Amino acid sequence: MKNRHLPRTISQIRSMSLWAIGAVILLVVALTGIWFSGYFFGDGQRSNPQVSSRSESPGETKPPPLEWTSRQVFVAKTLDQVKQAVVKIEIPLEGGAAIETGTGFFIDRRGWIATNDHLVQHMxxxxxxxxxxxxxxxxxxxxxxAPAMDLAIIELAERPVKMMILDLSYEDIPRLGTEVYAFGHPYNVDFSLSRGVVSRVLTTAELVENFPDHIVTKINSPPAMVWIQHDARTSPGNSGGPLLDGTGRVIGVNTFVHKLAQYGFASHIRYLRDLAKEATGAIQPLPDPAPPSLEGVTSESIVDLRQIRPLWQFAESISWTPGDLQQYQKLAEWARIANIVKILQVQGKIPPGVPPSVVDQAATEADGLFRTLTPRQISQESQHRLNTWAKEAGFQPHMGIVFVGRLVAETSPGIILLEFGNQGPHVLLRLRPDLPELNRDDPVFVAGLVSPQAAEIRIGRDSQQERVPVVWGMFVMSLAKSDETGTDTGSP
Known part of the structure; x- marks a missing residue:
């Protein structure tokens, strides 16, 4: 995760935890010989908060409007004002080709910003x-x-003229059902607010008792450290952001999330408050970014995550109807990148030292884009062109391929046999666990990744043996959908 264009090779992999640390990483990283160049996985646009500030209760006095003067500092009293105290932390990596992002918030007039230590470690x-x-x-x-608490405080080189800071005075243990709010930048949807309730308050020891491999065991959190479990929506990008009550007081610092249960966990604000009191004001400078090694990297092992959306937009611009091999290769490149990240997400594999959000975000973006594709968009002409150029490009191992085939049979759970084009060669397609609805003789659109493996199969009444390519089909769709006139779209 260093400078230039690509990072050092990482050959070992480990199982992905259900627990995700909430930073967003947009980076270049090697994954079992695959190189990722990161960028925005989302659309890069800001969205409105999921909820707005709470409405006034009868008799409640609305805070007066703020009138800024030079070097004036205010303490936020409403959720609207909290937004002015929250920042997005951006860490350029790989010579600026990648950005790791997270959340922080002002806590002191000296320009101090609180965040998570795991984010600071990459700075x-x-x-x-x-x-x-x-x-x-x-x-x-x-x-x-405080690495064991995943807390850190950074100082700005120059302070804003107008500064809003957050109130860290909360002392209590929140009760179950207490309404809370999370502020941050989930999946780069900047400065977004979500609402939930406290669902549990527990210690590190209790977390480890339920989950022996929990993240807190890796950072050696104190056994008695208090964590606030809540269901305010948090995702990668909320890391280091505040968990607040309705008056804008910080009650915790969002640190990690259980991806399946979709619960966020925040360290109680007392630990950040104590850390700030103990700080001497001495500044530890940030290091220079270090360059990666490119030794042994081949072109087919490069995966540029920045290209997921632009390549998709190109495919849409030509209506999935490539006019030449060069255009087809752009569609195949999208299929290659998207399948790699989806396979890794499904298999739960991630390079050491890289937050699970890297693969998760890219796979989520690819899924979201593919869901926008409809059978109507893959016309007869599109099918003909795709298969023409796919045949010319061939089934090259480790490369993407986009084609339309006819479903012949399901050979085993999760594996189907396709006929490529009209009476063409056959292809074995390995599907993802959440199988799409496919029926025999359906024309099937495939954006896949050619496996280095091949298979020997026997087909027909005479059991004729045929050696067929194997394709990972993480992105497939049946084209057997009727148009408005009731005519089925057939295979080319």
Whole structure:
């Protein structure tokens, strides 16, 4: 995860935990010989918060409007004001080709910002923060950190003229059902607010008792450390953001999320408050980004995550009807990248030291784009062109392929046999666990990844033996859908 264009090779893999640390990483990283170049996995557009500030109760006094003067500091009293205290932390990696992002918030008039230590661990001297008004500020360094609590405080190189800070005075243990709010940048949907309730308050020891391999065991969190479990929606990108009550007081710092149960976990604010009190003000400068090694990297092992959306947009611009081999190869490249990240997500494999959100985000984006595709968009002409160029490109191992075939049979659970084009060669297609609805003789659109393996099968009444390519089909769709006139779309 260093400078230039691609990082060092990582050959070992490990199982992905159900527990995700909430930073968003947009980076270049090797994964079992596959290289990822990251960028925005989402659409890069800001969205409205999922909820707005709470409405006034009868008799409640609305805070007066803020009137800024030079170097004036306010403490946020409403959720609307909290937004002005939250920042997006952006860490350029790989010479700027990749960005790791997370959340922080102002806690002190000296320009101190609280966040998670796991985000600070990746920081270099090119890191900066972005405020809600679009202003960016350089980071001077780290003034305090508590790795066992996944907390850190950074200081800006220059302070904003107008600064809003958050209230860290909360002392209580929140009761079950307490309404809470999470602020952050989930999947790069910037400055977004979500609402939920406290569902449980527990200690590190209780977490480990239920989940022996929990993240807290890896950072050696104190057994008595208090964690607030809540269901305010948090995702990668909320890492280091505040968990708040309705008045804008911080009750915790969002740190990790259980991906399946969709519960967020925040450390109680008392630990951040103590860390700030203990800080001497000495600044630890951030290091220079280090360059990666490109030794042994081949072109087919490069996966540029920045291309997921642009390649898809190109496919849409030509209506999935490539006019030449070069255009087809762009569609096949989308299929290659999308299948790699989806396979890794399904298999639960991730390179050491990389948050699970890297693969998760890319696979989620690819899934979202593919769901927008409908059978109507793959016309007869599209099918003919795709198969023509797919045949010319051939079934090259480790490369993407886009074609339409007819479903001949399901050979075993999760594996189907397709006939490529009209009476063409056969292909074995390995499907994802959440199988699409496919029926025999359906024309099937495939955006797949050619496996280095091949298979020997016997077909027909005379059991004629045939050697067929094997394709990972993480993105497939039946084209047996009727148009408005009731005519089925057939295979080319």
């Amino acid at each position: 270099n001297n090119r890191a900066y923060v972005r405020s809600a008004d679009g202003q960016t500020y350089r980071i001077a360094g780290v003034v305090a950190k």
